[in-house]
Amino acid sequence: MFKFFDQLARNRNKERLSDKKFEFVFEKNIPADEYIALDTETTGLNPNKDEILSIGAVKIKGDRILTSKSFEIFIKPLRNISEESIKIHHILPSDIENGGTIDDALTQLLYFIQNRPIVGYYISFDMAILGNYLQQFINIKLPNDTVELSSMYYERYRKKSAHEFVDLKFDTIMDELDIPLLGKHDALNDAIMSAMIYLKLRDKPIYKGAFR
DSSP states (O other), X not given: OHHHHHHHHHHHHHHTOSXXXXXXXXXXXXXXTEEEEEEEEESSSOTTTOOEEEEEEEEEETTEEEEEEEEEEEBOOXXXXXXXXXXXXXXXXXXXXXXXXHHHHHHHHHHHHTTOOEEETTHHHHHHHHHHHHHHHHSOOOOOOEEEHHHHHHHHHOOSSTXXXXXXXXXXXXXXXXXXXXXXXXXXXXXXHHHHHHHHHHTSOOOOOSOO
8 A cells, every 4th residue: 555655656746756857766676785975074963944055975885895986075155154063073164165067066956866776874865955955946845765774773773662762873883884984074984984884784684582
């Protein structure tokens, strides 16, 4: 039943597409064992009003992270970046002074990700803010399937009791999986770290204990 409604929503999304050259994102034949790890750096945490400053993505194929097949772009925002915002993402006005337009960034991103599933840490935020921009650009939401890393981690490290706590912070997951931290608050580095988390978690068994 859920698959039926998901397909119905997907079909309606495709019908709204205003530029048919991007129909490839709706194709069903996904390249075998290929994923895209993705991250955005934004002016804040409200996808309905904040702006994207940079997008980073990297291709995963099988057991490999193809850093040579990576994507990174900076976008010049419409509004000035606040000091509070800079404290979060550490992107200075000088870093994006020569940034491109959001429409150009979205065009390049869509050709990079194609119809591959997207991997990320709290990826729903990235999908939401990208979706808001895409609705203005070509009248659709990003249709790609997603893989949420915090859920993958929880399913494998979940405790035996409802009273036990599973720490889902990014740094905790990286430490637990013995993955080196790259420079944080950098969209491409965050995408590469997300790809490493995915590969570490993918083959770990899901916890089958009594607690649900």
